[in-house]
Amino acid sequence: MNPQLLVDCIDVNTHFGALHVLKNVSLTIRPGETVGLVGESGSGKTTLGRAILGIGPVSSGRILFNGTDIAGCPPGARAGEAAAIQAVFQDPYSSLNPSMTIEDILIEPVIARGLASRVDATAQVRKLLKQVALPTDAAQRYPREFSGGQRQRVAIARALALSPRLIVCDEPVSALDLSTQARVLDLFIEIQERTGVAYLFVSHDLSVVRHISHRVAVMRSGEIVEFGECDQVTARPAHDYTRRLLLAAPVADPIRQAERRAAFQALEKGN
Incomplete structure (x- = not known):
C-alpha cells in the first residue's frame, strides 16, 4: 500500500x-x-x-x-x-440514546473499550464539548434539550472521543x-x-x-x-452525470437558475 x-x-x-x-x-x-x-x-x-x-x-x-x-x-x-x-x-x-445524558453518551465508547476509567473519561468531557463549541453545562443535559445542529455537534464529539484517524x-x-x-x-x-x-x-x-x-x-x-x-x-x-448534478443544484439568482435549468434540459435531451 x-x-x-x-x-x-x-x-x-x-x-x-x-x-x-x-x-x-x-x-x-x-x-x-x-x-x-x-x-x-x-x-x-x-x-x-x-x-x-x-x-x-x-x-x-x-x-x-x-x-x-x-x-x-x-x-x-x-x-x-x-x-x-x-x-x-x-x-x-x-x-443518540435519549435516556442518557450527554456526558454518558460521550464517555460510553471510551469505557466500553477499556481505554480509561470513568473518572478519567469524565474529565475528557469538558475538552470534547469545547472542541465542538458546546457549553460545559451541556454534559448534564439530554439530547431532547438541544436543537438539531447542537445534537449533531454532540454526535461529532462522540466520534472524536476515541481519537479516530x-x-x-x-x-x-x-x-x-x-x-x-x-x-x-x-x-x-x-x-x-x-x-x-x-x-x-x-x-x-x-x-x-x-x-x-x-x-x-x-x-x-x-x-x-x-x-x-x-x-x-x-x-x-469530465462526466455528463457530474454536469447534471451541478446543474440540478439550485442557486439564488433567478436568471442564473433559469440558465442552469435550460442547460440541464439540453443535457438531458442529448442523452
Missing part, C-alpha cells in the same frame, strides 16, 4: 442477493484529507461508507486501512482499527437548515485542521461537498464515474 494513503478501496463489490450494489469501486483517502462522495439516492455511496465502517457487507475486493485489509471484518474483529474509524450519521437524534460522515448536514449546515461544515473543517482527522463525507448535495472536500468522487449506480481534485470535479467536470 502507498504509505501516503490512509484508506485504499480496491475493486470493492457488494451484492444484496441478485442486486449488484457496489461495482468494482476503487477510492483512496489520504491522512488528514476530506474525500467527498456524492451521488443521487440509491447510487451506493452509503453502502460504501458502511463497508469501510465494517457494518456493511463486502462480496469481493479489498479495503486497506493503514495497510491492513479490513474488508468484510466487523468492528469487533478489527483490533485497533475499530476505534480508529468512527461515524457521524444523518439523524443525530436517532443516533477517519470519520465516515453519512449525510451529516442534510437534516439541518442552510445556516446551521454552514456552521456545522465549518466545525468539521476546524476540527480537521486541529486534529488531522480524515473524512469520507457522503452527500447527495454537490454544493455541500464542494465546501468541505479536497477531492471528490462521484458515484452513479454503484460505480465511481469521476474522481479528482475538488476544483476540477465541481467546476470542470
